Amino acid sequence: xxxxxxxxxxxxSSLCAADAPLLKDDFSNPKLETRRASRGEWKFADNxxxxxxxxxxxxxxxxxxxxxxYDLGYEDATIRYSFKADAAVKSVVFTxxxxxxHIFRFVSSERGTSVxxxxxxSKDHKAARLGKPGPALKPGEWVPVVVTLKGPKATxxxxxxxxxxxxxxxxxxxxxLSIGFSFGTVSxxxxxxxx
Numbered sequence: 589x590x591x592x593x594x595x596x597x598x599x600x601s602s603l604c605a606a607d608a609p610l611l612k613d614d615f616s617n618p619k620l621e622t623r624r625a626s627r628g629e630w631k632f633a634d635n636x637x638x639x640x641x642x643x644x645x646x647x648x649x650x651x652x653x654x655x656x657x658y659d660l661g662y663e664d665a666t667i668r669y670s671f672k673a674d675a676a677v678k679s680v681v682f683t684x685x686x687x688x689x690h691i692f693r694f695v696s697s698e699r700g701t702s703v704x705x706x707x708x709x710s711k712d713h714k715a716a717r718l719g720k721p722g723p724a725l726k727p728g729e730w731v732p733v734v735v736t737l738k739g740p741k742a743t744x745x746x747x748x749x750x751x752x753x754x755x756x757x758x759x760x761x762x763x764x765l766s767i768g769f770s771f772g773t774v775s776x777x778x779x780x781x782x783x
Contacts (some may be wrong), residue, residue, distance in 0.1 A: 611660055611781040628654030628770075640773040655681075655768035660781060663761050667735045675727040676772030682735060683703070684762045689713050692742055692758055696725050701746060705755035718753040722746050730777075747781040 613620055618632040628639040639654040646653055655665050661770030673680055684695040690706040690713065704715035723746055734745040739759045743752040767776055 609780050609782045610662060610665065611658055611779065613658070613779040615777060615779075622659050624657040624659065624729060625649065626655055626657070627652060630654065630656070633677055636775050636777045638773065638775040641769070641771050646770070651770075653768055653770035654774070655766050656776060656779075657764050657766045658781070659764045661761065662781065662783070663759075664736075664738045664783065665736075665762075667737075667765060668730045668733070668782075669767060669781070670730050670777050671767065672701050672730045672775045673725055673727055673769065674773045677700045677702045677725065677727065677769055677774055678702075678771040679769060680725065680774060681766075681768045682733065682771075683766045683768070684735075685766070686760050687763050690715075691760055691762060692737065694722065694744060696722065696746065698724050700724050701744075701749075703742075703751075703753055705742075705753075705757050707755070707757040708760070716755060716757075718742075718755055720751050722751065750778070 610783070611622060613623060614635045615632045615637045616635055625637065627645055628642055630637050632638045637656060641653045671680055679695050679697045681693065681695045684691045687770055688708050692705055694701050694703040703718045703722065705718055706715055710716070722744060731747050736743040737758060739755050740756050741752055742758055743750065
């Protein structure tokens with residue numbers, strides 16, 4: 589009887605562990621081992637990370653704005669987060685990277701959202717534009733984002749917009765992901781990565 593109870597407990601424990609997210613960042617801790625917030629002074633309060641671009645740092649980093657990296661190995665995963673951009677923000681960028689550089693990215697701006705893949709065999713690691721563009725930035729609103737990467741497919745959901753893109757180069761191991769922006773102030777909350 590004790591053996592059966594112990595086996596049932598171990599089976600339930602392993603199921604719970606299998607469902608645990610690869611990463612969960614509610615920004616309650618300003619220091620998280622897998623998080624690297626850089627290219628600006630990020631503030632962590634009220635379960636939110638917020639940064640305002642510093643123009644000197646932008647130039648120093650070759651026209652790249654503030655960014656949050658998560659060092660995390662994954663291949664197929666669902667990434668969830670929300671962001672809020674003020675009216676001065678020019679772009680908000682999501683990127684999945686591998687050991688050989690960028691793999692997948694989308695950039696949201698006032699003109700819409702462009703989605704690209706980075707084939708590893710392309711000359712100069714040039715981006716390949718994918719399918720239908722997404723929505724424009726909505727300043728002042730919290731925008732929920734869900735990215736599901738599975739093999740050669742990426743499904744991007746930004747607020748009410750949802751589209752699936754496909755490119756063979758997406759089916760590669762990833763080593764990190766990032767959320768960045770240029771100009772103005774951006775807040776990020778509720779970052780979760782699930783297998």
